[in-house]
Amino acid sequence: MEKLPKSIIPIVIAIIIVIIFISNSTVNINSGEAGVLFKRFGGGVVTDEPALGEGFHLVAPWNDVFVYEVRQQSIDEKMVVLSSNGLDIKLDVTIWYEPDYDRLGLLHKERGEDYLRRLILPAVRSATRTVVGRYKPEELYAQKRESIQEEMYVESEQMLKDQFVQVNRILVRDVSLPPTIKQAIERKLKQEQESLEYQYRLEKAEKEKERQRIEAEGKARANEILSASLTDKILREKGIQATIELSTSTNSKVIVIGSGDDGMPLILGGNN
Known part of the structure; x- marks a missing residue:
């Protein structure tokens, strides 16, 4: 193979440099993602411009782009917290969350990519301890799950205010009480149900007795009227x-x- 002419070598080198430059200057952001631009020689993380949206982007090769998923995400968490009387309560919780798209640059600069572990989980755990700590085990057992979820969400939202993230919803999948407490609560609920059933039977019998009395009085009154009319x-x-x-x-x-x-x-x- 003959050697290339000396005049072509600079062109080949230039083409190689261009290819390397382009490969290091292109960023493809997929669906449901956004990019935060870091200018190495221009002030660091860009916070005063919108995040890079989906699609193909050209950036200087000395700059970096940090890609975030901006769709709603979820994580399952198991927690053990104390009730108002100091008993262990186990909860299985699902958290729906996402970053604040409009302030993605600030999130990257001030909180970092691991915002789930740094912000969301600690806030939800703290909110769960606060909410569960207001109730006794029997109250948690009978309390509507939706109201507990709402209280946890409100507490978490307050803690995460101005943290560049948002929790969309907290779902309580299961509440586990100590076995002895659970059995005692179930016995109490059964007794209350039996008492209500007995009370219902008494009320039904009393109503039937009243109906028969009214019917008898009506017949007696009719007989009195009939007797008075028979001259x-x-x-x-x-x-x-x-x-x-x-x-x-x-x-x-x-x-x-x-x-x-x-x-x-x-x-x-x-x-x-």
Whole structure:
């Protein structure tokens, strides 16, 4: 292979230098990410400009770009904290979090890339201790999980204010109490349920008793009204009507007029 002409060597070297320069000057930021620019000879971390968005970027080869995931992320955490009476309470918690996109440069400069371990987890742990420390174990067992989650979120949000990160939600997946405490609480809840059931039966029986009393009073009142309306004249008229109806029937009979104590006819005989 013949040697290259001396005039071509500088061109080859220049091409190689350009290739190296370009390869060190290009940054590709993927979906859901953003870049923080560090100017080695221009003041360090850039905080007064927007973060580098998704896509292809050209930067000076002596500068660096630190890539952050800016989508919502999650982490599962197991914690052991004390209740108000000093008993160990175990919690399984899921934290949804993300960095503050608009202040990503400040986050990198003042807090660093490991902001999850430095900021979010300590804040959530402290908030959990504060919230759980307000309750007794039996209160935690009966308390609505949503309200505990909300209290933990509010406490965490307050602690992380102006820290260039945000916690979107805290989910309490499980609350574990000491076995003896849990059994005692379950027994108490069972007794309360049985007491409520017994009270319900008593109330139902009392209502049925009241219904029967009202029904009996109604019948008695109706009988009183009926008795008051049945005068001698009405009874005699009813008797006459009944006598007329019997006399027209096909059954054989003997009718004695005026033989009753009150002058009503008597019906004697009859096949049926």
